[in-house]
Amino acid sequence: MKLTTKTLLLSSLLVIGACQAAPLQTIATSEKTNDSQIVQGFSKKRLARIDDMMQRYITSDKLAGTLSLVARNGEIVHLSANGMRDREAQTPMSEDTIFRIYSMTKPITAVAALTLWEQGLFHMNDPIEKHLPELKNLKVYVSGEGDDMVLEDAKSSVTVKQLFLHTAGFSYGFSQSPVDKLYQAAFAELNNASSAAALEKLSTLPLVHQPGAKWHYGVNTDIIGFLVERLTGKKLGEYMQEAIFTPLNMSDTSFYVAAEKQSRLAQIYGPGDKGQTVVNANPMLGDFASDPVVHNGGGGLTSTIGDYFKFTQMLLNGGELNGARILGRKTVQYLSSNHLPDNLIPFAPGANGEGYGLAMSVTVDENAVSFMSSTGNYGWGGAASTYFRIDPHENMIMISMTQFLPMGFHPYHDDFRNVVYQALVD
Missing domain, CATH: 1.20.58.710 (Methane Monooxygenase Hydroxylase; Chain G, domain 1)
Known part of the structure; x- marks a missing residue:
């Protein structure tokens, strides 16, 4: 089913300015304006468990801060910040925070290439x-x-x-x-x-x-x-800007962070010698402060949760968002389908039930996966623990952002996925 973003909630996200996004409170209006305890098939009480879970990772000194988003049927039903984007500077996490998305660059590079595949x-x-x-x-x-x-x-x-x-x-x-x-x-x-x-x-x-x-x-x-x-x-990056970022109004996604936006770039962390969370002084691919010579299609982009939501909603919509068509419907279907033969599934140890599409994993057997899922859902993560999944069966998107290297050291994204699915009650 093709969706549009007609709700006040989603519209406010799409008009984020180039340097300063709308405050978090103005975006997450769905829970404030809807008196019902159910929003788009989610229990609001159960959705609150997302913040409880994120806060546990923060108070136990595993993560400095997180930003999470859940959307269904084109409406954001959960968007919240927890903890700090820079713990040492005591700067709170906020919706306009810029993240090094590392390997979440891969789906964007794949889409850029597929626009050329469509042209033969x-x-x-x-x-x-x-x-x-x-x-x-x-x-x-x-x-x-x-x-x-x-x-x-x-x-x-x-x-x-x-x-x-x-x-x-x-x-x-x-x-x-x-x-x-x-x-x-x-x-x-x-x-x-x-x-x-x-x-x-x-x-x-x-x-x-x-x-x-x-x-x-x-x-x-x-x-x-x-x-x-x-x-x-x-x-x-120039081609991505032309083919993807400008049409989707992804104004904060780039291979480097402009000087006027540097204050919004989250600090990056890693494990200390005693397991504590400490500043990572030498993150992968440098400081992202200037345009790199090579635009790393496998892991070089920075972005915000709002920009990445626009990209994922475009995919869930079958290649279009707010009148901007990036890919054809069948192209997205091809992108998000498993292409591995049976003998290569799961694609990696620990990825039970997972095949692989074009630059993203795809669930081929929801009963084999170790956490709640739907067959056909797809997504990927980034080295600094950013994460997303798109679930066409539930017409749902989930995105979580933090900055901790390496991915998987703290499996918060697995907990995030479970706590999102458990909130579905329709």
């Missing part, structure tokens, strides 16, 4: 070297390390679709495997190098498996970003 500028089964010739003749890791590393030729070309699905064989350098050590050295060498230099270096790194053989999280969506740049002749 590439096909899913295209070998990537058709568009990025730097990535031809890739090698695959077999055994050993250093001078004793054994490689073999890729048995087939990496396809564009394999990049979307993280089945191409590229890695991220997160482990201490022989291949990941090469990635770590390459990233240190590249630093602020150009997209062309990054592609050239990637061409020298071995794949961790034959293309299509496994699911392995890696720089695949970054390469999709390079594909967008090659096809459009524009920097990734």
Whole structure:
């Protein structure tokens, strides 16, 4: 069912200014103006458990602050801030806080690329070297390390679709495997190098498996970003601004935070040596204070909960929001469907019941998932513990924002998901 945002609640969110958003109180009007104890099928009393749960993470010194949003049938039914966006400066969390969304960049990069797919500028089964010739003749890791590393030729070309699905064989350098050590050295060498230099270096790194053989999280969506740049002749952020951000009025989403908005950027935290929450002095990808040389399509964006809500509502609506059509309905269906074969499900250990769409996980068996769910719901998270899911069956969106590296150290997002679903009573 196609939805529009006609409620006062949602309309107020869509007119957020470029530098200063409307106060939280003016947005979360639904609970103030509706005397009923039920709003869009949610129990208001049960929704209050979201704040209780978030506050427990804050008072136990696990998180400094959180911002959470739940929407159903196009109406925001819950939007609340808890704790601090900068604990040391005693700056409260607020609705206009800007977050490093890291891997929640991936769905936006995927959508940018799909706008070009709709125009016939590439096909899913295209070998990537058709568009990025730097990535031809890739090698695959077999055994050993250093001078004793054994490689073999890729048995087939990496396809564009394999990049979307993280089945191409590229890695991220997160482990201490022989291949990941090469990635770590390459990233240190590249630093602020150009997209062309990054592609050239990637061409020298071995794949961790034959293309299509496994699911392995890696720089695949970054390469999709390079594909967008090659096809459009524009920097990734420039094309996103034109194709997504301006049409959806996502005025606070960018690859860096402008000087006049820096005070709204949340402090980022991590675990201390005794398990306490401490400031992370060296967050991934730098300080986001200036336009980077490379627009990192896999994890480089900053955004607000209001902007990301507009993006997710556009997807839930089948590609359109307030008259701005970004994608066709069938394109969104393709994006949000599982594309992994049965032998690759679950896509990762601990992801029971989860397949994978284009740059997002998709629930294929709600009974196999470890928390409340619906088959067909999809979403992803970011390294600093940002999180979202879109549930077409319930016509529902949930988004939670905080800034704690690494994701999953405190599983607050799992609790958030459960406490949202338990509030449904219709």
